[in-house]
Amino acid sequence: MFKNTTLRTIAIAATLLAAGAPASASAAIVQQEASTQTATGSSKVTMTVPDVIILDYFTSVNLGLAGQTESHDHGTYAQANIGGGDQSFDGTGALTSGTLADATAAALKGSDVTLTMKNMWAVRGFSTSGKATVSVNGPATLTKSGTSSSIGVSKLQVMLDGADASSASNSISANLKGLQKANATMGDVLMSLNFTNTSVSGDYTGSITITAVTM
Numbered sequence: 001m002f003k004n005t006t007l008r009t010i011a012i013a014a015t016l017l018a019a020g021a022p023a024s025a026s027a028a029i030v031q032q033e034a035s036t037q038t039a040t041g042s043s044k045v046t047m048t049v050p051d052v053i054i055l056d057y058f059t060s061v062n063l064g065l066a067g068q069t070e071s072h073d074h075g076t077y078a079q080a081n082i083g084g085g086d087q088s089f090d091g092t093g094a095l096t097s098g099t100l101a102d103a104t105a106a107a108l109k110g111s112d113v114t115l116t117m118k119n120m121w122a123v124r125g126f127s128t129s130g131k132a133t134v135s136v137n138g139p140a141t142l143t144k145s146g147t148s149s150s151i152g153v154s155k156l157q158v159m160l161d162g163a164d165a166s167s168a169s170n171s172i173s174a175n176l177k178g179l180q181k182a183n184a185t186m187g188d189v190l191m192s193l194n195f196t197n198t199s200v201s202g203d204y205t206g207s208i209t210i211t212a213v214t215m
Contacts, residue, residue: 049126051125051214052125053123053124053125053176053213053214054125054179054184055123055210055212056121056123056184057120057121057210058120061117063115065105065107066105068103068104068105068108070101070103070104072100074093074095074099074101075093076093077091077093077094078091078092079091079092107193107195108195110194110195110196111194112154112193112194113193113195114155114190114191115190115191115192116165116188116189116190117188117189117190117191118188119161119186119187119188120188120189121186121187121189121210121212122184122185123174123176123184123185123187124176124177124178124180124183124184124185125176125178125179126176126178126179127176127214128176128178129176130175130176131173131174131214132173132174132176132213132214132215133171133172133215134158134171134172134173134211135158135170135171135172135210135211136156136157136158136170136189136209136210136211137156137170137208137209137211138153138156138191138206138207138209139153139208140153141153141206142204142205143204143206144200144202144203144204144205147200149198149199149200149204150197150198151193151195151198151204152193152194152195152196152197153191153192153193153194153206154192154193155190155191155192156189156190156191156208157169157170157189157190158170158187158188158189158190158210159172159187159190160174160187160188161187165190168188168190172187173215174187174212176214189210191208
């Protein structure tokens with residue numbers, strides 16, 4: 001057996017020549033022994049990223065009116081010429097509904113009281129230039145269980161934190177600035193309450209819902 005590659009190749013070529021095969025055939029055989037096979041294919045990769053929105057909110061909102069105690073001095077109550085026996089009279093300066101003093105607190109006067117609850121929600125999303133619609137819904141009244149007493153809700157709105165109150169609405173547009181919490185858009189909730197039909201002290205409840213939807 002040939003151990004020298006050069007001598008082996010020459011021997012193969014000589015054999016082929018002796019058999020009448022052209023010399024190029026020997027070169028083809030040598031080349032075929034050293035060749036490799038290659039196959040190539042490409043794949044398109046698709047990653048679907050859905051709309052993502054993150055809403056921060058509060059499960060409970062606890063509010064309380066300040067205790068109210070008022071005293072109103074009406075000067076002098078007087079009656080002259082009181083005779084003998086039991087008598088009933090309206091002395092000078094006697095109180096009437098017209099002379100009573102108005103309550104100092106707006107809530108006790110029956111006027112609407114508008115509360116602006118700042119930084120009560122925040123929204124963010126994937127897009128650094130997208131927008132979301134933020135809306136709020138809630139009841140017409142807050143009620144106290146077991147009674148007919150109620151607190152009217154005359155207005156319930158949202159607005160961007162720091163915006164003018166005139167921009168408040170039931171539904172507003174908020175910028176999305178990416179998912180990082182440092183870039184979240186903060187917002188406020190406005191709620192106007194009326195205590196005209198409030199006749200019992202205690203806890204009054206109702207649920208509001210804040211919804212954020214990508215645009």
